[in-house]
Amino acid sequence: MDIDFFEEYFTLNSKHELLSQFVGKWKVTIAYYGANQEEYVSGELNSFLTFSYRILEMNFNLNNPAGLPFEMKFLIGYDGLTKKFFLIILNSLTNEIQILKGDYQKKTNEFVFTGTTVDQKTKKRIPFSMKFFFERENKLVIETYSLINGKEKMISKFSVIKKIEE
Secondary structure (H helix, E strand, C coil), X not given: XXXXXXXXXXXXXXXXXXXXXXXXXXXXXXXXXXXXXXXXXXXXXXXXXXXXXXXXXXXXXXXXXXXXXXXXEEEEEEECCCCEEEEEEEECCCXXXXXXXXXXXXXXXXXXXXXXXXXXXXXXXXXXXXXXXXXXCCEEEEEEEEEECCEEEEEEEEEEEECCCC
């Protein structure tokens, strides 16, 4: 057994600490960009650290314009073995589970995750990326891009404003 490896692997570190900046209650507006239309969804986000401060759980409760209940859950963590961040996305509409790998860009304080999703028309998997960054101290932006025919196209933009705790 490599004691040094296990000690490093099981110890919280600065990578885990980065996730604490997302903790809190937030107001959310999401713009979805389709072929010829834009759709907006609003609601709330509650984020907290779980699993001994190792995993960030982000729970979105949204108001879907079609009147359907719409919830999303993001789980973000740092894998000490692969030295990569991961993002797991679940939602109540498609039931698709998306698993992305990512990195933290210290210079820009930006998380960038990449993975694949299913194109609803063709049913084929397409690459996509998500970027998490702070536009200002209390405003988080999450941008989602798909890669179609070698070109990156924005498919959604989350504007997330932190609520002032009373």
